[in-house]
Amino acid sequence: xxxxxxxxxxxxxxxxxxxxxxxxxxxxxxxxxxxxxxxxxxxxxxxxxxxxxxxxxxxxxxxxxxxxxxxxxxxxxxxxxxxxxxxxxxxx
Numbered sequence: 032x033x034x035x036x037x038x039x040x041x042x043x044x045x046x047x048x049x050x051x052x053x054x055x056x057x058x059x060x061x062x063x064x065x066x067x068x069x070x071x072x073x074x075x076x077x078x079x080x081x082x083x084x085x086x087x088x089x090x091x092x093x094x095x096x097x098x099x100x101x102x103x104x105x106x107x108x109x110x111x112x113x114x115x116x117x118x119x120x121x122x123x
Contacts, residue, residue: 055102056109059095063088063110085114 071084092110095103 059106
């Protein structure tokens with residue numbers, strides 16, 4: 032491997048795979064799912080609970096991402112991927 036490539040790999044920030052970071056992502060994703068489910072169950076059918084059950088977790092993760100949480104930003108991306116997969120499978 033060339034020396035400049037080794038220097039780049041040695042100076043890279045590998046903290047993204049740290050257990051605490053992964054744990055924060057998992058906890059935020061689970062919390063977003065539970066928050067969406069709680070909102071969905073709390074609203075009456077006339078208030079469009081599917082919409083608010085989806086929007087509120089995105090808002091919460093987006094707000095945390097805006098304040099500077101890298102874990103929340105990653106969880107937001109994962110939550111978006113899960114939403115797209117759910118729509119693709121017809122779960123929504």
